[in-house]
Amino acid sequence: MVVVLGLLAVWEGYSRFLNTRGNTYFPSIEFTYRQTMANKDMIVDGILVTFSEAILAFVFAMIIGVALGVLISEVATVRQMSMPVIVFVYSFPHAILAPLFIIWFGRGTMAVGLFGAWVAFFPVFINTLTGMSQTKEEFKYLGDVIGASRWQMLRYIKIWEALPHIASSTRIAVQLSLVGVIIAEFLATGDGLGFLIVRATQRAEIGFAFGTIIVIMLVAVAFYKIVSLALDQVVSTYS
Numbered sequence: 001m002v003v004v005l006g007l008l009a010v011w012e013g014y015s016r017f018l019n020t021r022g023n024t025y026f027p028s029i030e031f032t033y034r035q036t037m038a039n040k041d042m043i044v045d046g047i048l049v050t051f052s053e054a055i056l057a058f059v060f061a062m063i064i065g066v067a068l069g070v071l072i073s074e075v076a077t078v079r080q081m082s083m084p085v086i087v088f089v090y091s092f093p094h095a096i097l098a099p100l101f102i103i104w105f106g107r108g109t110m111a112v113g114l115f116g117a118w119v120a121f122f123p124v125f126i127n128t129l130t131g132m133s134q135t136k137e138e139f140k141y142l143g144d145v146i147g148a149s150r151w152q153m154l155r156y157i158k159i160w161e162a163l164p165h166i167a168s169s170t171r172i173a174v175q176l177s178l179v180g181v182i183i184a185e186f187l188a189t190g191d192g193l194g195f196l197i198v199r200a201t202q203r204a205e206i207g208f209a210f211g212t213i214i215v216i217m218l219v220a221v222a223f224y225k226i227v228s229l230a231l232d233q234v235v236s237t238y239s
Contacts, residue, residue, distance in 0.1 A: 027207040036211025039196075043215055046193040050181055051219060053109055053192065057116025057177035058227070065121040065173070066166060069128025074154065090122050095183055102188045112184040112192070119180030120173040127169035131162025167231055174227045178220050193219070 008029065015028040027035070036043065072079045098115055105111035135158050143153045185194025193216050200209035 025206070027210055032207040032210045032214075035205055035207030036215075039205075039208050039211075042196060043193075043212065046191065046196050046212070047215065047219060049109075049192040050178075050185065050194065050216075051223070053112045053181045053185075054116060054178045054219075054223060056109065056113035057120060057181055058173055060113060060117030061120035061124055061173045061177055062170065064117065065124025065169070066128050068121075069125045069162075070132060070154070070159070073129050073132035073158075074150070086122075086125070094119050094180065098184055098187055101184065107188045111188050112181055115184040115188075116177045116180030119183070120176035123172040123176065124166070124169040127165040128162055131165030132158050134165075135161045170231055171224065171228060174224050175220060178216075178223060182216065 012029050015026050015031075072082060094115075097118070101111050101115040101118070105114055139157045139161065140153075142148075143157060148156070181192070182194040185192035186198055193212055196212045197209050200206070200212060
């Protein structure tokens, strides 16, 4: 709270005493609040759209990332063929690929969700692959002694050993999925908080743009907290 209040004080002090260009350049808190509340209906609709797209992107990222990580860790041929391609393609700046997702999947929720999933999936994939490849030697020996099949080793040992790595990547995927959704909304849709930022800047409503950015921050914190609480509940249940 002290940090937040300090940032607000710096914001207000700069906008009122150091900013020589007025509210068209760096709006005051009061001006930002006024313009934001004047567009509150659009912001509420934008929150619903962006939050639903972020959930879709997060679910896709987790499913694809975990499944691909498990597959590549277990099948050497797939690993040798796909890893260089995945690393090469993912090294591209995400904003460059956003227009391609629009061309391939259209300008709707699915395109935004898939692009958000693309941005968020790589940490999940890498952490799953890392966790699956770091099974303790004693568990491998145990599997050999009891004659466990490859599927049994995967189902009862390896996937559980990889869970801490997957859990760590989950929190990263939450934030990245929202980032990917906002980037796609800049280009792909006429809805969502990302679109509202574009709309506000085009109309020179800088207070509305600042307010929308703050709302995005709050949505990101809320999304992160929801997933973290759910994750903690799952961990406490199975620990």
